[in-house]
Amino acid sequence: MSPEWLRILWRSPGGRTGCLLIFLLGLLASFTSMGWLGQGWSAGSDISWGEVSASHWFGTNRLGQDIFDRALVATATAFRVGLLVTLGAIAIGACLGGLAGWRHDRWPDHCVMWLAGVLDSVPVFLLAAALAFAFGGGEAAMYLAMILSFWTTTARLVRAEVMRLRGQDFVLAARAIGLPGQQILRRHLLPNTMHLLLVQASLTFVAAIKTEVILSFLGIGLDDGVSLGLMLAEATQDILAGHLGNFLAASGCLFLLLLGLNLAADALQDGVDMKQAPS
């Protein structure tokens, strides 16, 4: 990522807060993934539904597992899900959207828009559920469902932007020297949709995390391990037993993570608006 975007992010207080939140949570998540933190997430202990203590900062769950560690691992999971889905959806959206915009009103455009229309007609939860059952459950189905559902927005945006850019002089100039279409697309058009992609990426990230939470809650998400959605699902039981540790930890992490991402997305969006405003 070019420092230009970081600068835009850093310029506004909201962006700064967002950056810091993402950075901190990301740091914790990567430490967790590296195995430096949160390793006690699965080991049970003798204290079922333990109270907050020095060894268990958020208490323990029904199995006596440390909620703090689980929250860390769940945050890492959220990052993993968010990153994978975002990368997939944005890449597909950019490529297909770019293609559709470049070949506007020709068959590639019609095909891409038709595909997008078809996929948009199936709500993401239903698609995820259908895929989960088709593939016998599991993480891959969840990723696939989210990517299939989320790329369309990006594709539509990129398509519109490419269509707008296509008429601009620098594209004509590139065509005038006879550059082949895919090179123009790759060198001149797609790089100019970067700002869009970046904003869209942060929004997709948010959507992926939120969707994962709901899918895992509905039981069609993660296979093994722990995620914020699974923690919330556990929490509905825990609340009955009068223990809010799981609920607070999971919803707190979720809130902070989403807040960070949303603030960053906002700041990026504003930055882009400023850039695009006539000078």
Added chain:
Amino acid sequence: MKSDSTLRLALAVLLLSLQTACKDAADSAADLTEPKRYVHSLDGVPASLDPAQAGTRYAKFLVLNLYDTLYRYRYLARPYELAPNLAAAMPELSKDGLTLTIRLKRGVHFIDDPAFADGKGREVTAQDVIYSLQRHFDPATRSQGAWLWQGRIEGLDAWKDQGSNYEQPVSGLRALDRHTLEIRLTQPYPQFVHTLAQGFAGVVPREAVTAYGLELGRRAVGSGPFRLQSIDSARARLVRNERFRQETFDLALEGFDPERDQGLGLTALDGRSSPFIDELEVEFIPEDAARWSSFYSGLTQFTKVPVAQFGQVLESTAPPTLKPELQERFQLQAAPELGFVYTSFNMADPEIGYSEDPQRNARNRALRCAIVKGFDWTQRNQRFFGGIGEVFPGVIPPRLPEYDPEQDRGSTEADPAAARALLAAADWDAGNLPVLEYGFPASVTERQLFEQFRGFMEAIGYPRAKIQPLSYASFGDYYRAYSQGQVMLITSAWTMDYPDAENTVQLFYGPHRAPGANAASFDDPQFNTAFSAAATLPPSPQRTELYRAANQRVIDECAAITGLVRRLVLLWDRQVILQPDWAFVGGYAMRFVDLRDPAGQR
């Protein structure tokens, strides 16, 4: 500003209407006096109301209230006793135990329904009972209950093979006259009368099936104590069947136990004619939290208390007693479920079950026994069954006459050290232990059960990475997977269809192997011989011996980690006169429910 005032207006309207709403709710609560309405809650949703598909306890609950069965269980008698329902008396059994003659009560009518030619419900006849049994053997019915009678009734299976033609008679099912029925069995089947008390055995008029076909799943044309008013995935509304036969409630006959049933108000029912309530509303609330709050705030009058809630509700667990502040409002029953939870090994899997190689076979047995030894039932009971479940060895749970209290309980006691020793003795180490695949349908609790299991196994030295979860998106998927032998460790619960050991011991009978009920595909010659010998015997010491021997085989071969009988904590409103039972009379109990004070103070 315009939108500002709009907003204010909207808020005002909202508040105003909320006020009226609250008042309405209060009014409707006061209106409870008449008609007399009882609101029950179930923790699941019945899929279909067709007796042929009354496979779940939720469907069964409704079917038993909407349709008549020939027999039923007595309301209060424990252990369970059968009693005539649509039948006039208990069946007359021939000496060879193969022919039953059953007389039906006269003057019992189906409810009025457009399916009948004149819209009037006609009388229930022996032919209806025959038809209702026959249709289980018609593929178009998609029956889930046919297994109860498969190979049991003379000519019925052949009838199916010949195309399920209702015009063609079945030799084993004959109507001697309009109200007399003769059933001929292929071999003695001591549990046969139990099968006639099942929801599956609900008597359906042929007219309704012809008129509605599969749609019968959402209608009910029966002769039960209630009529269906409406049903969706959230609730069913039943009203009293005005034409239900008038029978006097005999407290003593129903098995009243003054000591046990003290304070339930049941004595007020004696001599009256059921059903006692006008409306029966059944709320389907699978979500624990919602079920509890609905009950607590008085929207429902009965609930199964979620396990997580035990701490909040129970003052003590042995014996389970209610917290004093709840005692004013609620009645408690902590009833053991008939059935149990267990985890079986897939014996068809050479990694852990039977192996061609005798040496490997022995090592696999040692591995299974080590896993059984490593399994901590006490902790499982504490964490997931509120500590009030009953752990027992083998497959014959307590409260069956065949249960042996003296049996060695070693197979239920965790001993990680012994488990490690077993492994070491059979040359198992972290390197050569097979990967265990533990299947479960995706849900939080199931996942937690898996994690707990993985914890137990880690304690006996099983490497964590070698215990893999196989989660399935739905129970159906999981069922399919283990029925097809794709799961190594199968965790499931068995709910008994009738209170007889035959129903649980058959879980490990070789010929019942997957896709049958014997998901473990346990196939032990000794066991099989004992079971097949016992199956045709009526309850007797000889039969008990055979079942106990079979049970011991399951334990000795370490075919399963077993078992625990769940104990359900049921709460109901003190206004309600009820002795609930989850297991068998659950549905039948509704016709005996009454509200304490018809004048109503709530």
Added chain:
Amino acid sequence: MLGRFLALRSFYALSLLLGVTLLTFALMVWFGPDQTYELIGRNSTPEQIDELRAELGYDQPFWNRYGHWLVELASGDLGLSNRSGESVSTLLRRALPVTAALVLPGFLLGNLLGLAAGLWAAWRRGSLWDRLILGASVTGLSLSFLVIIIALQLLLCTPYGLNWFPARGWRMDSLGAYLLHVTVPTLALLLVTLGYNTRFYRAVAAEELQRDHVRTALAYGATPLSLLSGPVLRNCLVPVITRVLYSIPLVLVSGSLLLETYFGIPGIGRVTFDAISSGDQPVLLAVVTLTAALFVVVQLLAEFACRLADPRGRLP
């Protein structure tokens, strides 16, 4: 010209419908869960399983099944639910009004309040009001629907909280009962959509406010109110209409899924989810086709509405 346009439109609609049904048929029916094991009884034999599969039509090849279903669909027959045996059209007729009644208040309020707040924030861009509104909407955006539902239920519907409303269930027999049951879901829906709506409407209005014609109007003395309720609102209509219309199918089908699941409301989302998880294909296909059809209708409606709202796009 109009005829050609309509022909093109209906061709597109048809191709979309075919695409959606093919996709869902392949996913949910061909690869999807089969109901055999939900419907089969205990101690079933392989023969019984095969028999049931044949009865359910699972033994047919893909194109046969798809073609057969298309023919049935074309004749208006949605079939019977495999699970309950109820006719699918009855099922939908019962579930749709419930969902509509469930989401309508939240949907309307969410859009109206969002529009009002968005317009106001856009007009006062950079002011304290703007920052407050934006801050609130970002906070709202960062709350998961699930968390909101759990927290609201805990606070409003349980003995641990205020216990003002029923924790679950659905009644529409009187206005009071309806309001009592719809309030908490509506609040949840509001909380979760208001942030999105406000931000969206603010962005749309802010863009509109930067246009020259607004500056012109201001230069000729337009007041904020006349500007916002007049030209700005009318110029925002296209994105507003598009958004509102396009969200209808989603709100109806999947927006309500979580609410209906959590509050035990027998609406279309719940019906669909149950159908998916139990593999009740007739229901599933009906719902998906319905959604797709709704999408197609909505697209057409949106197009016409936008053409009405914006004279530049009117038909020649």
Added chain:
Amino acid sequence: MTACLQVRGLSVDIKGGQKHQPLVQGLDFDLPAGSLTGLVGASGSGKSLTALALLDLLDPRLFTYRADRLQLGDTDLLTLSARARRRLRGQGMAAIFQDPATALDPVSTIGRQLQRVVSRQLNLSTTDARSTVLQALQTVGFEDPQAIARSWPHELSGGMRQRIMIAHAHALRPRLLIADEPTTALDTGHKQRILAHLQKLQTEHGTAILLITHDLRLLPRLADQVLVMRGGRLVEQTQTRALFQTPQHEYSRQLLADLPPAVRKGPPPSAVRKQNALLTVEGLTVTHRSNKHRRITAVHGVSFELLEGEILGLTGVSGAGKSTLARTLLQLHSPDQGSIRLRGQELIGANKEQLQAARRAMQIVFQDPLTALSPRRSIYQLLQEPARHFGLDASYEHCVACLAAVELEADVLQRRPAAFSSGQRQRIALARALISDPALLIADETLSALDVSVQQRIVRLLQRLCRERHISLLLVCHDLALLQQLAHRTAVMQAGKLVELGPTRQLMDQPMHAHTRELVAAQLALDSTRPAALTRAVEP
């Protein structure tokens, strides 16, 4: 004359910006009632900010302004509340902005929007407002005001929309009208009418007008006084005549010197020695698909020859097909009929190699400096791209040499287009075109969007490049004055047809075709009042 508006010490600043010096600094001026004042300066000199500050319409998030005194007639604007300032807009002061395409509410009919303003401002009943509106529309020269009132903005041309803006003013009769570049986006012919209507407003209602423009040529005939701004400061404030005759400030002199010479007065550009045709176009017809169903013939049977070393002008009103023609030469549009031959080589239907060679020989520079360069790439990458593509020398040195040819330093190479001004960008675009050493350069309105001073510098650059590198130039341009300055021959297009082609000088002196005559007349009108002192010889 009393002052309609008094301004003292007006400054505009970026909000919270202490680092830079203010964007507008210490402006003092009076606008006498009933007079027309010109405000000139290059883009970025603060003209528009000043206008918006006077109207109190600056974006408060971005800018702040202050003044020692701001008085409209007897009203002290500084002491007024925001609400009172707003009430003053419309009848007290009003404004017309540059882009007529966006200045009107696109979703209301003309009648409705005018009526809305009129009834609010004048407190008139609907019928009265309606008649006032119709009257105002008639005043600005619409013969069927009823029809105009019923039409939507997008149905009208730019010139018509600008007249509707003036109709606003006619209806409200504000004391002060600020017109911010009202004619910049219009053709020469429309310019005249708009200016005439402004003048009418001034004479009929005594409205004081502040006309903001970068085109000094508009002012001599119209303005009573001229304010010259540079870098946010007022460098000269004087009577119009005085400015044009004896400009005091050096910058004013520079502005005047950079005006293109008036038509007809200069000697003809030196004739090209008779040479071979570089490009031959015959019977070229191009149709566009405007939408799915309609086809528009943009170029219709055009034939001409472009000689080696020649500068050929191509002019016409907007929409005449000039750009389409230019782009078709490069195969950016595919023609339906006709032939394009470059040095005898037919381009239509040519194979890939032939086209590649032709493209190398023909390069184009576009109009809009803002979008002419791909914003995400460095100048170095942009210059290398065509060189690499044609398999030519893409070395650093070669790029530097090309930059030197357009008078730019090597240090621009590592930067991105956003770092440059419009003029610099057009130079970079030129350098990019030069890198393949083309024989033919097509300049598609390359000069139009530039400020006068920059324009003149590019003109001189083009002349030099053509001379030194023996490049032929096809110059698409709607400004006849520039064509006269540059082009050996000029072709005139109208509605897709080439109506006249001849030596530029001859074309201006004795236009043969009626359309050419119209164009020349409009240009003459613009130049007619130019003081004699300004007419100077143009060096060929």
